[in-house]
Amino acid sequence: MRYRWWRVAAALVVLAAVAALVWANREELPRAGRALAGADPARLVLATGVWLVWIANWVLLHLAARRLTGAGGYREFLVLLPVTVSSLALNLAVKSGNLAGVAAFGLDARRRGAEQGRVTGAYLAAAQTAEVGFVVTLAAGLAVVCWDGKLERAEIAATVLFSIGLLARVVALVAAVRSRAVLRRLWTWPGRSWDRLLRRPERERGTEAADEFAAAVDAIRARPVAAIPAVCFAVAIDLLGAAVLWASLAAVGAGDRPLVALVAYAVSTLFGIVGVLPGGLAFAEVGAAAALASYGIPVGVSAAAVLVFRTFVFWLPLALGGLLAWRLRSSPG
Incomplete structure (x- = not known):
């Protein structure tokens, strides 16, 4: 209960600041x-096309x-399209480190009798x-910012916070490789620490997710070359996200500036990750606008x-995915 009120208070503070x-x-x-009002329709159509390719890459x-873990393959594209969009909506609606989206895939697995x-x-x-x-996109964006001498304290702070989270994931990966028991302890450590902080009895916490995470790591270790397509698609997602911002800039008359779009996308996503609101709401907008303004755009x-x-990367996936998630949940298994 205290945690929920803390989140509400933080959200109110952020909204007041915005x-x-x-x-x-x-x-x-x-x-x-x-x-x-004067947005170029042709550029908006271009942004829509890039957004559709962005969805496809997800x-x-x-x-x-x-395919890497033996759960399916590319022939399932049309089947997994609504499931993936539903998953995106769940991750945007809930601040969960992108873990909320697994519910859509789990529901689809139960409906189809998959493992x-x-x-x-x-x-x-x-x-x-x-x-x-x-990480690849962020490194490219920060390289451009450093080259232009526009790295601000806010970007540095956000990068440090993101790096701390990334380090925690790396520690979990190493633990998954070395010891399943250590991974389970690390996986439940935040919850146990929170129980101690609130001075309440520690609750029994399941480790099924940790075991599934370890299985995924084992699959990648067994076939590292097979993981290359997934990495390429992941990089393409962020590059396409930057391309959506580039088309958006061009549409409203801010010029054809792909490198500026890349920097603003990286900053926006970074601020969205470290922000306290779901989907990076407010943080992502302010970060992107500040980055664009630093390059002389009014x-x-x-x-x-x-x-x-x-609208393309948050509101449309949230609305469309929410509808698809409702249909997925209400359809017979």
């Missing part, structure tokens, strides 16, 4: 409105992971690979571009 930021830049709102990432452990292992393998893809135009971009 409201204050909007109020401080209220003179830019008419410019943002004009940029949106499906391909999961298919590659399923639950392999399906979960494949999902975890895909989730870890997606993080590898973002604040109003930056805000318009970010609004278009976030």
Whole structure:
């Protein structure tokens, strides 16, 4: 209960800060409105096409992971398309380190009589690979920022926080390789620490997810070359995400600036990861707009571009995936 109220309080603080930021830049709102009203339809169509390919790459990432772990293969593309979009919506709606999305794949596995452990292992393998893809994109974005001399304290702080989380994942990977028992202890450590912090009796915590994670790691270790397609799809997801932002910038009249789009996408995603709200809400928007403004794009135009971009990568997947998740849950097994 205390944890839930802490999250609510944090959300209210963030929303208040964003409201204050909007109020401080209220003179830019008419410019943002004009940029949106005059958006180039051809560029919006281009952004839509790139977004569809972005969705397809998410499906391909999961298919590659399923093939790697023996849970399926590429022939399941049309079957897994709605499941993947549902999974994206769950991850956007819940701050879970991308673990919430496994529920959609688990439900699909039960409906089709698939082996639950392999399906979960494949999902975890895909989730870890997606993080590898973002690390590549983040490194490229930070390289551009450092080259231009525009690295700010906020980006440094967010990178440090992300690196801490990434280090924790690396420790879990090493534990999975060395000892299943150590992995189980590490997996349940946050929950046990939280129980001690709240001074309540420690609860028994299941380790099934840790075992499934270890199985996914074992599958990758057994066939490392077979993991290359998954890594390629993961990198493509982030590059396509940056391309959606690039098309959004061009649509609202901010020019044809792919490297700026790459930097803003990396910063936006980074801030979204370390932010306290689901889907990086508020953090991702502010991070992207600040990055764009640092390259001389007017604040109003930056805000318009970010609004278009976030519509594609947040609001559309959330709405469409929510509908598909409801249909998946209500359809007979």
